Amino acid sequence: MSGLRTSRPEAGVVLLQMHRPEHGNALDVELKTALRDTLAEVAADDTARAVVLAGNEQVFTVGQDLAELHEALRRDPARAGDTVAEHYNPITRLLATMPKPVVAAVSGTCVGAGLGFALACDLQVWGEGTTLGTAFAKVGLTCDSGLSATLARSVGAARAARLVLLAETFPVEQGLEWGLAGDLVAPGEVLPTALALAGRLATGPTRSYAASKRLLADAGHRDLEASLAAEAAEQSVLGTTVDHLEAVGSFLARRRPVFTGA
Structure with missing residues (x-):
């Protein structure tokens, strides 16, 4: 099981749902690989005209699977970081540059690479009460998944520096006041709203x-x-x-x- 569910809820719309609920949709190698490869396929598919990236109502993703990372560090510390180039960079690049709109449906918890993925998408739908955070400094790392660029672009360089260095979580409502874009809806309405938005885009130019x-x-x-x-x-x-x-x-x-x- 890759932890990624793919469906086409309506013509032209592809829904990609990260699905490892028992692990907070943590990004293990199977999920990262499936997400990277599926995004590449969708990007090249002319019948796919809009994409939704989602988790579930409780969590978008908590970011890297730390249990898997711990094992990678035990085996070969020098190679543990290869996942950035192998997975995180291609995923982020595909979300940001594929020749069709991508909508992030974000609810519950969204931290680390998850926040990077969400901000790499063209449009965002946020659930009320969602918790956001950079998290990297808490594990002795720095930004990946484009967050150093997208967070600074969204909330300003000075505030982005504070959020990255202190790694404090913050409610999405505060993030929207700071400059994050997107629609804010009730948690149960996040996916339907994102799918409706994608459906509209899928019938566009x-x-x-x-x-x-x-x-x-x-x-x-x-x-x-x-x-x-x-x-x-x-x-x-x-x-x-x-x-x-x-x-x-x-x-x-x-x-x-x-x-x-x-």
Whole structure:
């Protein structure tokens, strides 16, 4: 059992649920490998037009499985950290860069790499009362899963430094006041809300979403002229798509567009 459940609750939507409830959905090698490989498959699948990453109502994930890490350290301390390059980096990269929207459905507890995964997603739905935290300093480590970038981008560099160095947990409500984005709903409504959002995105202009993800991801590294050039290049390609032609035609015909992702 990999600890990952995959389903397609409606056309175009892929639901990935981390499922090791007896271990707090802790990320062991089987779950990390399954998540990495499945995300790669979904990223390349044109029939998948939106993705939801979820845990359960009690926990998104507590992060790395420390029992497994302890055993890896006992066997070979020099290789125990290889999981960052082998698993955490590819998972985070796939969530952030796949050419379709990804929604995180987060409820209960979300710490360590779990918080990194959630913030790597394009959109987030949070359950009321969810506990967030960086956790890494508590085990003598530093950030992985992109958290050094995504947390600073969300709440500011100074506050991110405090959250990382002190490793104090905080309620999601406080995080939203600090700058985290996303919808806040009752715990039992997290997954239905995320699936509804993904369903909406799955019927949208998929290639437009992919272009927007690329532009936004690189925005912090470009000056105005470079940004204008990148936007012009993306618009030039999108202007030839079936979805763009459909959108313009439907506007003129005063009807709702039907996007196919082409």
